[in-house]
Amino acid sequence: MFSSVFGNKEARILVLGLDNAGKTTILYRLQMGEVVSTIPTIGFNVETVQYNNIKFQVWDLGGQTSIRPYWRCYFPNTQAIIYVVDSSDTDRLMIAKDEFHAILEDLPGALDDATVTEALELHKIKNRQWTIFKTSAIKGEGLFEGLDW
Secondary structure, eight states, X not given: OHHHHXXXXXXXXXXXXXXXXXXXXXXXXXXXXXXXXXXXXXXXXXXXXXXXXXXXXXXXXXXXXXXGGGGGGGOTTOXXXXXXXXXXXXXXXXXXXXXXXXXXXXXXXXXXXXXXXXXXXXXXXOSSOOOOOOOBTTTTBSXXXXXXO
């Protein structure tokens, strides 16, 4: 599967999850093939992992509450995300769920078309044509649709 997704034989992967979920342990197990003693990651760890003729640059980002807002700064040029959940940490399972859904949003709290239309009172514009295009400059989505329109 990886070779079909990562045709260029190199890929950047982010390892995300709450603090103490096991991200760094997974990173070094992949790279060295063994469990190593770790300390909480403040910032990030980056290692190269070779697997099935693919060179993965694996970024293990710290999972502390203060670091999580910066995760999305690492999204550009990333081909995959491994989201790690400690299934034995039942007290924080809902936090893990919320953080997971937050990284799926292009921008946290982004409004839908109807809300934007209402807020800008676009329905009152009678003498001009208008439409809304969902765009993401980061992902490059929807940019040319507006120009084509």
